[in-house]
Amino acid sequence: MRSYVVSRLLGLIPTLAIISVIIFAVIQLPEGDVVSSTLDRLAAQGIAPTEEYVQNLRAQYNLDKPMLQQYALWAYNFLTGDMGYSYVFERPVNDLVWERLGFTLSITVSALLFTWIVALPIGIYSAVRQYSIGDYVMTTIALVGLATPPFLLALIFMHLGFEWFGVSTGGLFSPEFEDAAWSWARVVDMLAHLWLPMVIVGLGSAAFTMRILRANLLDELNKPYVVTARAKGVGPVKLVLKYPVRIAINPFISNIGLMLPALVSGEALVSLVMGLPTIGPLLLQSLLNQDMFLAGSLLMWLAILTVVGILLSDLLLAWVDPRIRFE
Amino acid sequence: MSEAAIDPVVAAAAGLGEDVVAISPRRLMWLRFRRHRLALVSGAFLIALYTLAAFCEFISPYGTVTRNDEAINAPPMSVHFFDAEGDFHLRPFVYAYHMEVDPETWIRIYTEDTDRKFPIRFFARGERYKMWSLFEIDRHLFTVDEDAYIHLFGTDPLGRDMFSRVFYGARVSLSIGLVGVVLTIVLGILLGGVAGYLGGLVDRAVNKVIEVLQCLPSLPLWMALSATLPVHWSPLLVYFGITIILSLFGWTSLARQVRGRFLALREEDFVMAARLMGANTPRVIHKHMLPSFSSHIIATATLAVPGMILGETALSFLGIGLRPPVVSWGVLMFQAQNPLVIELTPWQMLPGLFVVLTVMAFNLLGDGLRDAADPYSTAATQ
């Protein structure tokens, strides 16, 4: 197991390196750079900076260096935890990222848990009671859930939430808890607000997972050993849970990794619609304002989040299914 | 796997009295596919929708920018056969709007003005348009007389006909799905095929890129890329730009499949035979390997379309995808950003419904095709 973990961890390095190159390339795309926009802003205030100031500024952002060196410096700064300064928000990128990463993480992780908690029992139920009314209802809901864009879901749920419960939609806390210290009551309050984005983000992947589990389980249930076991009089619960579910669940676990990118994407979109303090809205703002340093850092963080998540799910799978380790 | 031996389709085919051996793979696939009733229905729905989208100029009574200033945020009209007096009319008609602004709520309240009847005329002359930007025509599937108006899906805040906009939007949104998937297929087959066929270092490199791209959250990257499209680009360029961006990250799963198939097929006897007979690499790939799994490609491609459509919709909804005057479902959703739109002008959410239906249909169709293409899978969800 340890050698597996080590090899996977080492495998992370080239992956992140490639990702950082891709992201660096993306943030170089727009015309203009930090300096030219800063100068423009100064000019807007009627300030014509000296040549020396311009040079200093360019040097400050390494814009006077060749592209490769710029990349190296960017990557180095990122690794050492200095992500620069955001011109749109006029704050260090570090602060902006840290205060939002937690929320991104909590929504994504809770959506993942939601996916599991919902998809597992419903998938089993649907497979065991194939073609029952419950199965039809569930598969239909899954179909629709899979087909509905998250932002549309968000709009609908927000409207319903306000209409039915009068809950303050948007934000992750009630006003009274927004800046209270962490306490049990605050956790409860956060959960009370978290469920909406959690359900919206998780619905699509829950539907996806449920369909896969159902299909896998159906495959399994038709296998001769199940028929044999049934013929031998094994009880219905044990019959399903003992072997078929355990086998069907493997691809299910390996799916977590595949689901993460989709969850992170969905989270960004839903947060944008619902005005949640996560990375998504920050990313959009930075992109619209061409604050590419900030955008680069945010993209990098989202990528790290996903890659590490995938790694964890792989390790989990390896732990559950020893065969993986020896492949 | 013993399943193939007792495959009910084969049995069914045998039951038809035909020679089992004589069934072509295509026909076999069709027979299997036919079992998926939902997939069939979805396929029919999609064909219908694409046809409507292709002929949207003719289907729609108006163009995308035609405004009716008597109908700002007006609700869908209902088609009548019986008038207010209860008399039956063979030709269906709609009533004119009567609008009043509620002084308390500032809501424009529309009621039917039963004094003004607009009979619906089929295949009649209406607004002039250029079919496919080629022929100038003025016939519409249905329209009303010159001084009348008809809004079956209601109107938007500028008084533009939602029905027309939804179908013009369908053309853009649906075609982005198709064009994007074609690009995806080309990229996927090219890279996946090359990797699978050549193996070795190339395979490792492509595989790594696929792995990396697959673990990147696509939406943020799409956002980043489409936000960098220059502002001065024309709508058409933006359209292609967005399509390319969407397929840049979409090719990976297809490539992975193709690669896997190539790896497996490479070892097959007929490929070996072809190579021994002196066929060069492109020919082996093109003539012998591709046909043997084209059905898989079709199935995977079908399942990739919804991702494209959803991607375009999300980007346009955020205001960084397509931009007016281009009309797509995403662009139409952009004006329905507020949850209260559901309460005030729910018909402006209609494009969203079309997105859901289309994506659902593609998913079902794709499932059906995949099952039909793969004799070993029973992962049918009916």
Place this chain on the structure above:
Amino acid sequence: MPRNIVTLVRSRGTPLLTARQASRHHGWMKSSLLGAWVCLAIGATVCVAEEDIAVEPSAGEREGAPFASNMPPEWFAPPKTASELGITQFSQSPLLDGRDLPPVADRLPDDPVVSHPYERIGKYGGKARITLWDGWQFFAWEHALTISADLRNVLPNLAESWSVSEDGRVTTIRLRPGIKWSDGHPLTSDDFMFRFNHDWLDPEMQPLTNVAVKGAKFVTVDDLTFQYVFPKPNPMFANYFAFFGSHFVDPMHFLKDYHPAYRDREELEALVKEKNHVTWMAMFNQLRGWGNEDAPKVPTLRSFRPVERTPTKLRLERNPYYFKIDPDGNQLPYIDAVDVIVVLENSQMITFQAATGQLDFTGHTLDTPNIPLLKLGERKGVNRVHIWRRLHVADVAIQPNYNFDDLKYRDLVWGKGERRFIRALSHAIDRDQMNEVIYFGQGTPSQVTAHPSSRWYEKRFSQAHIRYDPDYSRELLDELGLFDVDGDGLREYADGSRLIITLEFIDFETPKGISLELVRDYWREVGIDLRLKTIERRLQTERAQANKMQMTAWHADKVTDILFPHWPDWFYPHRSGWDMTMWNHWGRYHQTGGEIGEEPPELIRNLQYWGGELLSATDEARRAKAAKTLLEAHAEHLWAIGTVGNAPHPIAVSSRLRNVVPNGIWGADNRWTTPYHPATWYIDEAAEQGGEN
């Protein structure tokens, strides 16, 4: 075509006046009799009938919108002080009771300023919740001088009095004694000196000295008295000073540690490095901003002071040293704390929260087409929607770039001062339809000119070339030789090349997107191909500076008497900047005395001359001539193309927030809510429980 539209909507509890009544009141206002105001206030609050009033006014009647019709008369006169009103007892919010602070009477200035609430004396307490956009509605700047609620006069605020020398060269300000910063440090002339000498005139802070203060000197007379001395007459400097008041004062005792004039440069540079800033100027400016972590450290004069910056919001608390009281001697503000949400970037989400009563005051991000949506909350009893009027004479004013690099386009729009093309564009716009579609028929079609409250306003200026006449447009375009050569329904340049106009705009504050979509359609009708692009403000800054924008649009504010002489953006090129997209090069030339930029044509130079006269003339007749010349020139040449003005603007107020005036004027010129005394707003929790009131 005009339908029966209800002109004015009754807000709960406080009926508005009809347009007819309002214009009558407006007439009274002109006579500026205080007595009239008292009657008006009484008339408005007591004797107006309760029923809905529906009239169909002509454009002329709409003209005199109900500026400030039923506001307390005190809002229009210099504020009274405690001693003048005989107030001797002062009280403070219970929030401050246990704190280690001097007694309230010692914290207040020697003779506190009295602010009159709109409706009634409020209650202490509560925490308001708003977004950053509306942050400083609560966190209003306190200037030495301020602008009256009717947009016509300058009133003393931090200052007790001010005077202008006979020759107009010296403006003398005298501060009220005993005003303190939020840390208890007294406010003195030095605070004004610091800002003027070490920011306005500091070559590092401002490499290019602002024209407004070129050659000016700051003279400290005593601790509380100081003068701005100009080389040329500048008799209306007080107006500029009132509008930009916050840019003239800094807490010197705090900020001097960050300025090289008062601190060792090496030490400062080390600090800059440590704090991760580019220059000391950046660090200095950052400290002055208020949305960041440093804000709680910096002393302020405002009614609230920042106490904490959390990831999601900025928390404000009452400033215990605030210098104003209510007529009962209670120190203002009433509200104890404000949560400013900093993460709501999506304006639709803000609208949703405003409509569902989750925000206490929302104005900046709301727009006319949102009104029905916002009012859904009113039906549920969670908010109230006040309909204010935007002061913009044109909600969307289209600005061609007369300095654009493409000479063919430039010749077309500038036309060597011959304006057929621009007039054709103006006549092609159906402003009445725009008014119906976007503004519920409640706006006033108008060109860009002075605000109707201006003493130089003339109706003919606002109605110049405003008639909807597409045939005439086509005629003009034909005359210019712009014909549709290739038969696509769109005109080409006279030489046959394609004529496409790209308009880039920031879709914010007014319904620019929807308006411009209509304009695009109208222009297409006469054969002009307009392409629209929305961009973000920072991008506009960049593109405007680089002179890359062919055409832009913004709302026409800075049009009141107080402001437009100093900031005549619409009337002649006087500076450059992100919003000066019509004539940045000419503006630069003017600003630098010809060093950079491009020499403007004779016609423009003439206007620049008159603009200078408007600022420096000491006698009213000369000033009027200058102002009229500028306005007349705009009416003739239509530098910018106006659409609809005087638009209804929704203000969504939670059901618990009180004392918000139901019919204010919304705009930059009077600093949005500042003249309506946001410090007197209070939270009535009982009302929230009970819902309706």
